[in-house]
Amino acid sequence: MADNDLTQDLQDQVKAAYESGTALAIVGGGTKQTWLGEYAGQAIHTAGHRGIVSYAPTELVITARAGAPLAEIHAALAEHDQTLAFEPPSYGSATTLGGVIACNHSGPRRPFAGAARDFVLGVRMINGTGEVLRFGGEVMKNVAGYDISRAMAGSFGTLGIMLDVSLKVLPRPPAQVTVAREQRAADAVQLMNRWAGESYPISAAAYDGERVLIRLEGAESAVRAAQKQLGGENVSDATVLWQSLGNQSHGFFSGSGALWRISVPPATLPLALPGKWLYDWCGGLRWYRGDARADEIRAAATTAGGHAICYRGCAGASRFQPLHPLMLQLHKRIKAAFDPKNIFNRGLMYQEL
Amino acid sequence: MNQSALKEKVIAGLARMLPENALLHVDEDLRPYECDGLSAYRQLPLCVALPDTVEQVQAIVRFCAQLGVPIVPRGAGTGLSGGALPNAEGVLLSLAKLNKIIGIDPDNRCARVQPGVRNLAISEAAAPHGLYYAPDPSSQIACSIGGNIAENSGGVHCLKYGLTVHNILGLQIITADGELLNIGGTAFDSPGYDLLAMLTGSEGLLGIVVEATVRLLPRPQRAQVVLAAFDDVSRAGDAVAAVIGAGIIPGGLEMMDRLAIRAAEDFVHAGYPLDAAAILLCELDGTNEEVSEYILKVRDIMVRCGATEVRTAKDEKERALFWKGRKSAFPAVGRLAPDYYCMDGTIPRQRLAEVLATIDELSQQYQLPVANVFHAGDGNLHPLILYDANRPGELEKAEELGGAILELCVRVGGTITGEHGVGMEKINQMCVQFGSAELTQFHALKAAFDPQGILNPGKAVPTLHRCAEYGAMHVHRNQLPFPELERF
Ligand SMILES: Cc1cc2nc3c(=O)[nH]c(=O)nc-3n(C[C@H](O)[C@H](O)[C@H](O)COP(=O)(O)OP(=O)(O)OC[C@H]3O[C@@H](n4cnc5c(N)ncnc54)[C@H](O)[C@@H]3O)c2cc1C
Numbered sequence: 001m002a003d004n005d006l007t008q009d010l011q012d013q014v015k016a017a018y019e020s021g022t023a024l025a026i027v028g029g030g031t032k033q034t035w036l037g038e039y040a041g042q043a044i045h046t047a048g049h050r051g052i053v054s055y056a057p058t059e060l061v062i063t064a065r066a067g068a069p070l071a072e073i074h075a076a077l078a079e080h081d082q083t084l085a086f087e088p089p090s091y092g093s094a095t096t097l098g099g100v101i102a103c104n105h106s107g108p109r110r111p112f113a114g115a116a117r118d119f120v121l122g123v124r125m126i127n128g129t130g131e132v133l134r135f136g137g138e139v140m141k142n143v144a145g146y147d148i149s150r151a152m153a154g155s156f157g158t159l160g161i162m163l164d165v166s167l168k169v170l171p172r173p174p175a176q177v178t179v180a181r182e183q184r185a186a187d188a189v190q191l192m193n194r195w196a197g198e199s200y201p202i203s204a205a206a207y208d209g210e211r212v213l214i215r216l217e218g219a220e221s222a223v224r225a226a227q228k229q230l231g232g233e234n235v236s237d238a239t240v241l242w243q244s245l246g247n248q249s250h251g252f253f254s255g256s257g258a259l260w261r262i263s264v265p266p267a268t269l270p271l272a273l274p275g276k277w278l279y280d281w282c283g284g285l286r287w288y289r290g291d292a293r294a295d296e297i298r299a300a301a302t303t304a305g306g307h308a309i310c311y312r313g314c315a316g317a318s319r320f321q322p323l324h325p326l327m328l329q330l331h332k333r334i335k336a337a338f339d340p341k342n343i344f345n346r347g348l349m350y351q352e353l
Numbered sequence: 354m355n356q357s358a359l360k361e362k363v364i365a366g367l368a369r370m371l372p373e374n375a376l377l378h379v380d381e382d383l384r385p386y387e388c389d390g391l392s393a394y395r396q397l398p399l400c401v402a403l404p405d406t407v408e409q410v411q412a413i414v415r416f417c418a419q420l421g422v423p424i425v426p427r428g429a430g431t432g433l434s435g436g437a438l439p440n441a442e443g444v445l446l447s448l449a450k451l452n453k454i455i456g457i458d459p460d461n462r463c464a465r466v467q468p469g470v471r472n473l474a475i476s477e478a479a480a481p482h483g484l485y486y487a488p489d490p491s492s493q494i495a496c497s498i499g500g501n502i503a504e505n506s507g508g509v510h511c512l513k514y515g516l517t518v519h520n521i522l523g524l525q526i527i528t529a530d531g532e533l534l535n536i537g538g539t540a541f542d543s544p545g546y547d548l549l550a551m552l553t554g555s556e557g558l559l560g561i562v563v564e565a566t567v568r569l570l571p572r573p574q575r576a577q578v579v580l581a582a583f584d585d586v587s588r589a590g591d592a593v594a595a596v597i598g599a600g601i602i603p604g605g606l607e608m609m610d611r612l613a614i615r616a617a618e619d620f621v622h623a624g625y626p627l628d629a630a631a632i633l634l635c636e637l638d639g640t641n642e643e644v645s646e647y648i649l650k651v652r653d654i655m656v657r658c659g660a661t662e663v664r665t666a667k668d669e670k671e672r673a674l675f676w677k678g679r680k681s682a683f684p685a686v687g688r689l690a691p692d693y694y695c696m697d698g699t700i701p702r703q704r705l706a707e708v709l710a711t712i713d714e715l716s717q718q719y720q721l722p723v724a725n726v727f728h729a730g731d732g733n734l735h736p737l738i739l740y741d742a743n744r745p746g747e748l749e750k751a752e753e754l755g756g757a758i759l760e761l762c763v764r765v766g767g768t769i770t771g772e773h774g775v776g777m778e779k780i781n782q783m784c785v786q787f788g789s790a791e792l793t794q795f796h797a798l799k800a801a802f803d804p805q806g807i808l809n810p811g812k813a814v815p816t817l818h819r820c821a822e823y824g825a826m827h828v829h830r831n832q833l834p835f836p837e838l839e840r841f
Contacts, residue, residue, distance in 0.1 A: 058594035059701055059732075081600055110541060117547055118519050131790045139699040140731035141516065141771035143505045143554045144779075144786050145795050145814065150518065150550035154542075171600035193460050197484065199574040201640055221642035265539035267460035284541045306540040321544040326532055331545055333801035338794070349545070 003051025005065070007124075007132065007163055013044050014161065014343070015130035023346045026157040028067060028102070029094030036156075036319075039348040046098050046161065052076055053164055054138070061121060061138045063166040066098025073097060077169055085113040085170040089246035098162045104154030107246035108204035108215070111196065111266065111281045113170075117153035122166040125152065127159070128339025138166045157345040158353055159338040173203070173217035177227050178238035180211040185270045188212045189283040193267045196282050200226045206245055207279040208252065215242060245280050248311075252278045252287065258313030260288040260297055264306030271300045320349055328352060356442070360399050363422055363444065367402055370412040375450075377401040386445050389430045389437040390492075393694070393748060394777055398425065398439030405450040407525070407533070407563045414561065415531030417444055423810050426557040428469065428500030431492045433695055434776030436504065436556045436812060443810075448499050451563065454478050461539050462569045463522055468499025468562045472506075475567060484569035487514035490772070491680050499562045505554030507772035509605040509679070512730035513638075514570065516772070518553040523566035526552065529803035539566055551798070556774050557809040559802040573638035576604060577648050578672045581655035582629035582662040586610060587706035589631040592658035593729045594702060596635065599654060601647050604638035606730030607679050610709070613686060613724040613737070620685035623678030624671075626662055633660075633729065634679055636672075682726045683737065690722070690739035694751045698762030699771035702732045711761055712736055719754040721747075733771035734762070760785050775813045783813075784820035792817060 017024050023041030030047075050067040057080040064073055070090050077083055087107030088100040099105075106115040122136030136142055136149035152162055183191060188207040192214075196202060201218035214230060215238065216223045235241060244250035253259065262271070266284035270277070275290015288297065294310065294317030301308040307321040323331060328350070335342065335353045347353070354362070364378050377383055378400040387395045399422070404410045417424050423443030430437055439445045452469035459482040464475055472493040476485040489508035490496055496506070502524070507516045514520070523537035536548045552559055583589040589608055596603065609617065610631050618625045625632055633655070637647045648665060655663045666672035678685075687693050700708050709725060716723040722739045736758055740751040759769040759782045769775070769782040783792070795814045799806070815823075 056701070056703065058598045059703060060597060061701075104542070104547070114515065114519055115542065117550060118515065127794060131794075133791050133794055135791065137766065137768055139701060139767050139771070141507055141511065141699045141728070141733045142768040143772060143774055144768050144770050144783060145775070145791070146559075146798055147505070147518065147550045147554050148794070148798070151547045153550075154547050159546075170602065171597075174600065190460075193462070197459060197462055197482070197571050199483075199571045199640060201643065218639070219643040219646045221646050222640040225640065225642045263540045263542050265458075265461045266541075267458075281541055305538050307544045309544075323545050324535075326528075326534060327545060330528075330534070330548075330801070333804075334546060334551075334798065337797035337801040 004048055005051070006049035010044065010046070010049060010161060010163070011126055011130055011132055014126050014128070017042070017343050018128060018130050018341055021341050022343060024343050026161055026345055028096035028099035029069070029092070031091035031095045031099065036348065040346045041343070044161070047094070047096055049163065057082060059138070060140070060169050061166055062169050063138060063164055064097050065164050066096060066162040068097045069093065070095045070097055070100060078172070081172045082169045083172040084119065084167065085109060086116045086119055087246060088116060091247055097165055101153050101162060101165050102155065102157045108206060108242050108280055111205070111284055112203050117150050119168045120150045120153050120165065121168055123149040123152050124163040125160040126163065128341060128343055132163070136166065140168060156349050158335060158349055160344065175220040175223040176203070176215060176217040176238070177223055178213060178215045178235040178241065179227060179230055179232035180213050180235050181232040182210060183207070183212045185277065188279070189267060189269060192282045195230065200230065204242055205282045207283070209277060213241070245278070250278070252276065252289070256313070257289055258291070258315070259311040261309045261311055262286040262288055262297070262301045262306060263308075264301060264304040268304045268306070271304060273297060273300055323350065359442070363420065364400055366416050367400065367413060367444070370416065371402060371404060371409060375403040375405065377403070386427065386430070386439060386447070389427070389432040389435060391433050391435045391776070391778055393742070394435040394438050396439045396441055398441070398445035399443055401445045401447060403447045403450050407451070407527070410446070410448070410451070410561060410563055411527050411531050411533060413444065413446060414527050414529070417807060418530050418805065421805060421807060423807050424561070425809050426499070426503070426561050428497030428503070429471070429495050431496045432500060432504060432776060433697070433773040434770070434778040436774050436776035436809070438777050440810065446561065448497065448561070448563070455564070457482060457569070458539070459484060463539055463566050464569055465564065465566050466498055467564055469497050472496050472498055472501055479569050483572050485572055486520065486567055487570050488517050488520055491683065498565055498567065502553055502562050502565060503555065503557045504772065504774040507728070507733065509607055509728060511728065512606060513602050513604050518550060520568045521549055521553060521565060522568055524549060524552055524562055525564035526560035526562055528560050529805060529808050534560070537566070554774070556776060556813040558799055558813055559808065561808070573604070574640050575644045576636055576638035576672065577644050578634055578636040578666045578675050579648060579651050579655065580664045580666070580675055581633045581635065581660040582626040583631045583633070583659065584629065584661050585659070586631045586709050588659045589633050590702065590705040592633060592655055592660065595654045595658055596651055597730070599650060601637070601650060603635050603651070603730060605634065605636040607634045608632070608727040608729040609679065609682060610725040612722060613682050613726050616685040616689050616724060617678040617682050620688060621674070621677045621681055623674050625678055629661065634675055679726070686724045686737045686739070689724075691741040691743065692739070694738040694740065694755055696736045696738065696755050696758050697733070697770050697773040698759050698767055699731070699733045700762050700765050700767035702729070704765040708734065708761060708765060712758055715754055715757055719750055721751055721754055728771070731771075732767065756782060777812055780812070780815045780819070781823045783815050784823050789817050789820065792820065
């Protein structure tokens, strides 16, 4: 498919929907639909709105249309040895930039480099009244006005349709190696966080139930030196391994049954829920497969200072962790500020939004 | 209600909820609060409240919300855009007494602090664990973390370690109707919208920060700085691009122009080369091996880009000295003239040479000298305009020149503020950077948080009416034969 600017077309569709109060379901590549399920509304497709608008490697900025396939961005950056440092997980060749940002999806490098939202510099978007708006820009530092472009990340399309996104990019680390060490869960959590608090060039830390996996990245000399200090076994097919943790294609995820994503302070000791666990993000991101009830899972997460998202087998439980009533009220007002007739992705995040 | 009756009522009400000495209302006591770091703007508030507990803050906000009395939050008052400028009909709410470090959590690498804690105090408290708080504004010995959050402050290490928004995990705020709200926490994410992004940089307009959880990082094993001199600013700009193009992200990358170099050298004797048109300070930090590898590469790049001189700090003492010159550039330049006015635009770095040339032309046109210090890595430019406030009209001239510089930044694809905020100062330039649709969206977001509009009203986002007036004046001015007569 060729580069294409569909701003006018998308704007017309939103304006019409605003006039008639029609719900719109924003669809990018459609690769996350198995997870997000069906959401209300007439489909509005962004995948045709694609192409890289500008890329200045020495400015560390790329601007691309929301429908641009992630793979195309990766390829353009790779030519200049650069990368999206938040390691966005890809769910197939159709994954779009807009989808990644809307879901704030970030890979294993998240605790060390930041999340998708940390790399957003600016957006052009259509709000719920059909207006095209531009926030932020293509520079690294910009505090003029509220940081709306960053807040688009993780709003799951409920505040508007992103047209273009400007992202900070970074050099690709010249060297990397992954080492593994057998460990029990509690010790694994401790070890990952101890090392993360020292000055090793660590770029990912996970625990697969048996082994702590540490990825070292940076200058060749630094990676070699750290590898010596940390010890452990060399993992050979590490690139695939880290990708599989990011996009849930790792063997841990296969099969049926409930799957939960639990986010807690990284050094939290193992939660007392029966089942199988996989830790990423130094222990800050915990995948859980087991039979505990949704309310037990949510209570355990909350007590630890975190929250839980259901990925599959939710048995009637809401996907996202319910918000505190005060928080929900504020969310409704924010939603209305962008989308007064509640046309975008109605009910996708919460029933009330 | 007239002004004095209102004042009486507010003071009587607040006195009931605050300890003795925590409420100021006599003019001479209010005087120290009449401005922030931008002293050209002054205003006495109705009164100053100095709560020392979160409950008191909450009670004050509830009380003000009931009466519809504006609240202007204030941290340490070092802001440079008039964000904490008092409101004549409002309460100035100082958060300075909420100054406890609640806890350092080395395992989760974070600190819980009250808003009045000084930026540097966090790193000092974290130091025994080998950790520190990365954003380091030059004002870090004085400015508060609450103010940093409200402004999304940066520092010389932002390119690599991010701004305040990248280093905040959680907030506790008092909303405009006096509710206590927890946002985020110690985990890497939280359910719902990214309120941390909305709050950070909101200049006290969306909520009052009463607690923050900030991210701590391990201290790099080693840091080393290279100083490179150039006889041409565009060559220095090319060198910056070349370093980044080579895949190196320095911990700090700063540029100073001739006037700034001279001022700093006179002030701290850092050994800067006085004949240079620009110097770059490039700091590399990380592991021993990485720093060793990259320092050689950087030296090499500087030479290739035409540096007339390249020096590596030979020890920690010299490194500190190189930085001292940069970090004291503002006061140093301040010694060259009775007053200086610090601007804060960001530009795409590739436009640097052109922007500096235009600033030079403007400087000559307005007959006011301008020194430039530049966070070169991330394109954040601080032109310092020298003037004398005692000369009639000179402040206005400086402000006009400043406005022209900011509009230049927008024209080349940048922004009117990189880290100091809009406040009162750049409210007109917001009309240049944003159209009415964006401004309307900002106002709608503000109303979602603060329907009554009592938090820091009149700052950060101009009304459409104001922009219409400013726009009209602008067009008008270009046609006027005596532009210097036209004032807004
Ligand atoms: C010499 C000098 C050097 C500087 N260098 C830098 C620099 O390198 N980088 C940089 O980014 N800035 C710099 N600044 C600007 C200034 O220090 C920062 O903006 C700082 O974050 C302000 O903090 P403060 O506590 O002084 O806030 P104040 O000036 O008191 O307030 C700033 C804004 O924050 C709001 N506010 C304060 N506390 C709260 C709270 N608890 N809740 C809600 N709103 C609140 C106020 O209403 C106001 O709008 C410098 C200033 C000076 C004087």
